[in-house]
Amino acid sequence: MDRRTFAQRLTSGAGALGLFSLGSAEQNVVADDVPIPGTPGRTNVLEPVKVADFQALAAARLPKATFEYISTGSADEVTLRENVAAFQRIRILPPLLTGVAKADPSTTALKQAIQFPILLAPVAGQQMYHPQGALAAARAAAAAGTIYGVSSSVGHSVEEVAAASQGPKWFQLYVPKDRAVARKLVERVERAGYQAIILTVDMGEWKDADRRNRFALPKEVLVKHLRDIGFMQISNSMSYEEIVEFNGQAWDLAIKWDFFDWLRSITKLPLIIKGVLRKEDATKAVSIGLDGIIVSNHGGRRLDGMPATIEMLPEVVQAVGGRAEVFLDSGVRRGTDVLAALALGARAVLIGRPYAWALAADGEAGVKKVLDLLREEFLNAMIATGCAKLSDITPSLLRKA
Numbered sequence: 010m011d012r013r014t015f016a017q018r019l020t021s022g023a024g025a026l027g028l029f030s031l032g033s034a035e036q037n038v039v040a041d042d043v044p045i046p047g048t049p050g051r052t053n054v055l056e057p058v059k060v061a062d063f064q065a066l067a068a069a070r071l072p073k074a075t076f077e078y079i080s081t082g083s084a085d086e087v088t089l090r091e092n093v094a095a096f097q098r099i100r101i102l103p104p105l106l107t108g109v110a111k112a113d114p115s116t117t118a119l120k121q122a123i124q125f126p127i128l129l130a131p132v133a134g135q136q137m138y139h140p141q142g143a144l145a146a147a148r149a150a151a152a153a154g155t156i157y158g159v160s161s162s163v164g165h166s167v168e169e170v171a172a173a174s175q176g177p178k179w180f181q182l183y184v185p186k187d188r189a190v191a192r193k194l195v196e197r198v199e200r201a202g203y204q205a206i207i208l209t210v211d212m213g214e215w216k217d218a219d220r221r222n223r224f225a226l227p228k229e230v231l232v233k234h235l236r237d238i239g240f241m242q243i244s245n246s247m248s249y250e251e252i253v254e255f256n257g258q259a260w261d262l263a264i265k266w267d268f269f270d271w272l273r274s275i276t277k278l279p280l281i282i283k284g285v286l287r288k289e290d291a292t293k294a295v296s297i298g299l300d301g302i303i304v305s306n307h308g309g310r311r312l313d314g315m316p317a318t319i320e321m322l323p324e325v326v327q328a329v330g331g332r333a334e335v336f337l338d339s340g341v342r343r344g345t346d347v348l349a350a351l352a353l354g355a356r357a358v359l360i361g362r363p364y365a366w367a368l369a370a371d372g373e374a375g376v377k378k379v380l381d382l383l384r385e386e387f388l389n390a391m392i393a394t395g396c397a398k399l400s401d402i403t404p405s406l407l408r409k410a
């Protein structure tokens with residue numbers, strides 16, 4: 010595949026949005042007043058009690074193509090399945106009679122106090138899942154007491170998301186080729202009060218479902234996205250083909266490690282690299298002074314065949330040796346997964362699909378609810394393993410099956 014085709018597989022900087030068809034784009038947007046089949050109330054599923062319930066609710070609520078855009082993984086979805094399966098292979102061995110009846114899950118992430126170690130990962134296209142999109146997610150994260158990782162391609166501008174809540178936010182950057190645009194964007198992020206920048210470095214989505222569905226961003230959504238980034242030459246008077254063409258060449262897909270030097274020269278914000286799996290890359294990241302590392306395979310949405318993140322975490326943690334904070338995402342679905350990740354050295358975890366489904370199911374209330382549920386499950390796991398605080402969570406709690 011040439012770089013150009015590869016570029017077209019990136020969503021306007023992220024997933025597979027915006028690219029394959031002109032005709033089917035409109036059907037991917039959910040309207041404010043779409044009724045949810047079944048009743049009473051707003052959902053046709055019983056009150057959600059676990060992440061998978063939100064998935065079912067989202068399936069009922071969203072157009073099929075949009076639901077599949079969120080839920081599917083690349084190619085044969087080996088990595089997608091393995092992310093969850095690897096967590097399920099972990100066995101927890103709780104010590105008995107520890108006298109612990111309540112636990113405190115509060116912590117910090119890059120010095121930001123949070124109520125519990127579960128963050129919202131950057132997820133593109135949130136206005137397609139709910140009309141309030143990122144604004145709803147930002148408010149829910151703030152209400153729950155955690156950090157919202159805001160995707161470059163989230164559907165609202167940096168300033169709009171900042172205005173939606175006072176809660177802590179990290180901005181995830183895809184890099185415009187035009188460095189003047191990139192610089193201005195970073196300056197806006199800093200001015201708007203974001204507390205860190207995540208550079209996502211794993212790219213190369215190949216999702217069969219999106220190609221089958223001819224999944225595409227509607228023109229006005231793509232125009233808003235590109236203008237929100239700072240490509241002010243884009244306007245509604247251009248044809249859709251012209252805009253897609255522009256999007257296909259606007260992003261820098263060939264960045265190398267020295268990009269961080271440039272980023273460091275224009276911002277004082279802490280820098281986080283997202284997409285690390287190899288210990289060599291983790292070592293490099295700390296050697297150039299990065300503040301955070303997210304062990305991630307993009308939720309199995311990128312190159313299929315990559316290992317589960319929870320399996321790579323221990324060697325990354327070892328390579329980092331406490332010189333940066335290590336986070337993990339991909340496959341976190343239960344409070345026990347959070348416990349396992351922390352036991353293996355993660356500072357905190359991030360969730361992607363769970364809150365994208367919850368956003369589709371019930372907007373801000375849905376995202377708050379899924380965070381509350383995972384927090385409760387995690388608290389239960391802490392108490393059941395005799396951990397009154399996060400530093401009590403150690404590898405000795407785990408036995409690999």
Ligand SMILES: Cc1cc2nc3c(=O)[nH]c(=O)nc-3n(C[C@H](O)[C@H](O)[C@H](O)COP(=O)(O)O)c2cc1C
Pocket residue numbers: 022023024078079080092130131132133160161162181209283305306307308309310338339340341359360361362363365
């Ligand atoms: C619908 C969707 C869109 C995503 N868009 C982005 C994005 O724009 N930038 C990014 O860094 N990661 C993106 N991701 C990846 C997430 O940040 C995260 O790595 C992944 O969802 C974690 O796996 P999980 O879905 O199993 O929790 C996206 C994930 C999903 C599900």
